[in-house]
Amino acid sequence: MSLWEYANPVKFLALSARVQPFAWAAAAIGIFVGLSWGFFGTPDDFRQGSTVKIIYIHVPAAWIAINAWIMMLITSLVWLVRRHHVSALAAKAAAPVGLVMTVIGLVTGAIWGQPMWGTWWAWDPRLTSFLILFLFYLGYIALWEAVEDPDTAADLTSVLCLVGSVFALLSRYAVLFWSQGLHQGASLSLDKEENISNVFWLPLVISIAGFTLLFLALVLYRTGTEIAKRRARALSIRLDGKA
DSSP: OOOGGGHHHHHHHHHHHHHHHHHHHHHHHHHHHHHHHHHHHOOOOOTTTTGGGGGGHHHHHHHHHHHHHHHHHHHHHHHHHHHHHHHHHHHHHHHHHHHHHHHHHHHHHHHHHHHHHHHSSOOOHHHHHHHHHHHHHHHHHHHHHHOHHHHHHHHHHHHHHHHHHHHHHHHHHHHHHHHTSSSOOSOSSSTTTTTTOHHHHHHHHHHHHHHHHHHHHHHHHHHHHHHHHHHHHHHHHHHHHOO
């Protein structure tokens, strides 16, 4: 069995219909357990107090915001190379989800940062690249809406996605490039010295898993709606041509 089989809309929709119920259920459980445990089952931080608990929303949202764009990059490259419409529509479907997660990341980051830094915003390298990523999300969505021909729109947005990927990667790794920034280091790291305390670690991982499954479920659902819209548009053009 080849992965490319699911570039066929019929096979993709059949797979999506099987996966979605499990993804929705697992996402709900993961988010509920992660947030409940994180907010009510963990102690306050000795420096940040109860403010630290926003980590269970901020980190998963930022994780999805960055990796949604990476997913869009991969599916956009598949479109440019293989011309599979499902991949282009999957990228289009992921963009609004990534945009919402970026907004959540920016807002929760400001709420978390204000008591720590004494300001709601700082032109820190990681924060700035994350804000630019937000603008790229807006531009990507606007470009899809502005171009009438869907294949041309897919081509242009794919190129835009390639450019925006620079800022997605900077958002992830800026703390490694610019150590003088205000933003703290990675909450989850292979380096034990950088990792958060074990008492916060497990509920955070569960919350991230829940958000990731929610992203998967939303993208599958939205890709299905995009396929349906494309079919309806193609049918409308055929009927207009016969009229």
